[in-house]
Amino acid sequence: MIVPTTAGPEGPARHLLFLSTPALWPCWPFLPVVRRTAGGEDLGLLFDAPGAAGLTGYRATVFRTSLFTRPARLDQFLALPQEVFDTAAEVFAAGWRVD
Numbered sequence: 001m002i003v004p005t006t007a008g009p010e011g012p013a014r015h016l017l018f019l020s021t022p023a024l025w026p027c028w029p030f031l032p033v034v035r036r037t038a039g040g041e042d043l044g045l046l047f048d049a050p051g052a053a054g055l056t057g058y059r060a061t062v063f064r065t066s067l068f069t070r071p072a073r074l075d076q077f078l079a080l081p082q083e084v085f086d087t088a089a090e091v092f093a094a095g096w097r098v099d
Contacts, residue, residue, distance in 0.1 A: 018098045019060075019088035022048035029053075032067055032099040033091070044096060045070060047077070060085040062096055 018024055018031065025031040029052035035042040043066045049058035053074060063070070064081040071077050085091045 012092060015092050015098050016088055019046065019091050019096075022051055027067060030067060030070070033062060033096040034099040035095040035097070037095070043099075044083070046091070060087055060091050062091060062094075 019033075022028060022031070025046075025048070029048040031046040031048075033044045033046060035044070042064070044062040044064055045067065047058055047061065047063060049055035049061075055078075058078075062083045062085070063077065064083070065071075065077075071080070083094065085094065
């Protein structure tokens with residue numbers, strides 16, 4: 001199987017660009033992401049913690065919630081279940097895609 005490496009609607013380059021560039025996020029400081037599997041969908045949000053709240057350590061963290069169900073308070077949001085990665089490439093490799 002050939003994996004595309006150029007930009008396109010489903011190409012990795014597009015997802016990696018959005019995952020790593022908060023300035024492009026239409027719902028900044030959040031970026032909705034989804035992981036589709038045979039068993040269904042997992043919903044999540046990336047959060048621009050450094051840009052929005054001056055917090056470090058969350059650059060590649062997927063919080064397990066959606067835009068519509070996220071808590072309003074920052075402390076409650078940060079307490080949500082999460083998957084922590086080191087880079088946008090790791091987020092992509094774990095199956096998360098820009099929604």
